[in-house]
Amino acid sequence: MAGEYFTSSKSDQDQASWRALTLFSGYRLFLAATLFVAFYLELAPEFIGNKYPLLHHFVSLSYLMVAVLLMIFSSRHWGVFVTQCSIQLIIDIIALALIIHAAGGLQSGLGALLVVVVVAGGALIPGRLAVFIAAIATLSVLLEAVYAELIGLGQSHFAQAGMLGAIFFITAVLAQLLSRTMQRSQLLAEQQAQDLNKLANLNQHIISRMQVAVLVLDEQGRVSLCNQSASQFMGIENLPTQFLLKQYVPELAEQIWCWKQHLPDPFKPFQARADLPELLARATELDSGEVLVFIENTTAMAQQAQQLKLASLGRLTASIAHEIRNPLSAISHASELLAESLNGDASVSKLTEIIQRHSVRMDNIIETILEMSRRKNIDPTVVVLSPWLEKLVDEYCEIKHIFRRQIVLTSAAPLARICTDEEQLHQVIWNLIDNAWHYADKAQELPIEIRITLQSEDIHIDVIDNGAGVSPQAMQHLFEPFHSERTGGTGLGLYLARELCQANGARLSYLPEFGSCFRISYPLQRQEFIQ
Structure with missing residues (x-):
């Protein structure tokens, strides 16, 4: 990790150095263009190139063309940085020294342009090379002072050259110290920015995957x-x-x-x-x-709650079912005896028939509740849906004596699997198919269709009939116990089906927008499946 951090920091530092050199190349291009245009258009200051015009014209034009090339080299990061930077700064010193000479020497005041070059050397080049650049700049102004002394201009420029030389060395050292401090601060800021960006991306990834x-x-x-x-x-x-x-x-x-x-x-x-x-x-x-x-x-919580509810219901119904069934059997038996003894009385037969019918209905309700009470902890197994449903539909058609073609099974995922209690799933699907068959229009084709689909994060089992669907009045109490529009129905079928689905971590819902459709949804992340 330390090696990776060091490599990353070094790479970031190189990128920052090349950006600084590119910025300085832009300054060089601007300076060269200014020196050439000012002389060519005879703009102020007038002393530019007035001593040796031909020399200034040649040097400024050459400097401008070289500045363009060096700008390209810097922006494209060609070559080794230290070598590239050193060559460029030496070219700057030579070109500016000749321009100073063409303007009449140090008294023109153009020697200050060399200070910028020395500062750039101190900021861009590490160690002794920065001092070397300052030494070359100092040598150039000393040579100009010596030349002025040799041709006898009448005024010594050694003091000015010495002062410029001292400024060059001082600014080179200060620029280097300042550059190091700024580079460390920049690298630290960039590293912190990268860390913050990584942290933000990590937080975003964690939040998105929660x-x-x-x-x-x-x-x-x-x-x-x-x-x-x-x-x-x-x-x-x-x-x-x-x-x-x-x-x-x-x-x-x-x-x-x-x-x-x-x-x-x-x-x-x-x-x-x-x-x-x-x-x-x-x-x-x-x-x-x-x-x-x-x-x-809340699926997992609902599953646990449903198991507790079924367990509590089992304890309750087991304790009272026997007490209810005994007097119910006595009532039913007494009504049969009464009907036999008064067989010729039509009014008595009608009353005993009512007693018998409602006794059977009450017995069915008790039997359904007892079925719920007998449910123990679920025993989940892996069920391959398509062949399992084919077998269930065949069984239903055989028992109910209906044609197999009247119930169609389609699957968008033939190898889809779910983990559930097989016996309880059988009871739920059987109940839904029986309910669909009761309300379906048998005169039309395909009264019932069963679909297996994968959608988003769920595996869906849809039981669809071609009937009129659930009425708006019944929708309000669709999954509530003891509410049924079916003649002789107990009103516990859909209630029990939803309870069993929730106990197995699934959802049972009614979707009128898909026709008369009851959908069982199993969360995909909890299942085994192959598309």
Whole structure:
């Protein structure tokens, strides 16, 4: 890890050095263009190139062309950085020394241009090379002073050259110290920025992969963050970055509003759609005023609760069923004896028939409740759905004496598997098929269709009939016990089916938008399957 960090830091430092050299190359190009254009257009200051115009013209034009080439080299990071930078700075010193000479020497004041080159050398080149660049610059001004003394200009420039030389060395050292400090600060800032970026990406990845759904709402109720689990649980995939929660999940939006108003028990289990799992939300307010919402899939909790409920119901019904059945048998037997003794009396026969019919209905209710009470802990096994359902449909058609072609089984995943209690699944599917057959229009083709599909995070088993569907009045009590529109029905079939589904970690829902369709959904992450 230390080696990786060192390599990363060194690479970042090289990139920063090349960026600085490219910036200095831009300054060189601007300076060369200015020196050439000012002389060519005879702009101020007038002393530029006035001593040796031809020399200035040749040097400034050459310097401009070289500056263009060096700009390309720097921007494309050609060559070794230290070598490239040293050559460029030496070219700068030579070109500027000739331009200073063409302007009349050090008295022109152009020697200050060399200070920028020395500062660049101290900032870009490490160690002794920066001092070497300062030495070359000092040598160039000393040679100019010696030349002025030799041709007898009448005024010594050695003091000015010495002062410039001292400035060169001092600025080179200071620039190097400052450069090192700035590079360390820059590298530290870049490393911290990378660490923060990695941390942000890690947090985003963790949030997006959490099994618990997470939503962040602003003060207007818009969703500013929605992780993958939230999209799946609430069926709000492929939506814009920000959207109003009340437009897509109005029940959750209403619960959050109640929570903001400090109403008692604002959060209750809900379903975003009938075919989606039951959810339970919790919320907390952030310092920014946003609301952080955690949404849990209550399937596992519902499964445990259903097992406890069935166990409690079993203990209760087992203790009272015997006490109810004994007097019920006596009543039924007495009515039979009464009907036999008064066989010729039509009014008595009618009354005894009513007693017998309702006695049978009560016995069916007790038998259904006893079936629920006999349920022990679930015994999950792996069930390959397609062949298992084929066998069940064949069995149902044989017992009910109906044609096999009247129940169609289609599968989008022929090798899909689920882990469930096989006996309880048999009871649920049998109940749904029997219910569908009762309400189906047998005169039409394909009265009943059973489908196996994979969708999003669930394996679906749909039992669809071509009947009129559930009436709006019955929809309000569809899965409640003792509510039935079926003549002679106990009203416990769908209730028991949903209870058994929840005990096995599945969901039973009615989907009127797909016709008269009852859907069993098994969470995919808890199953074994092959597409």
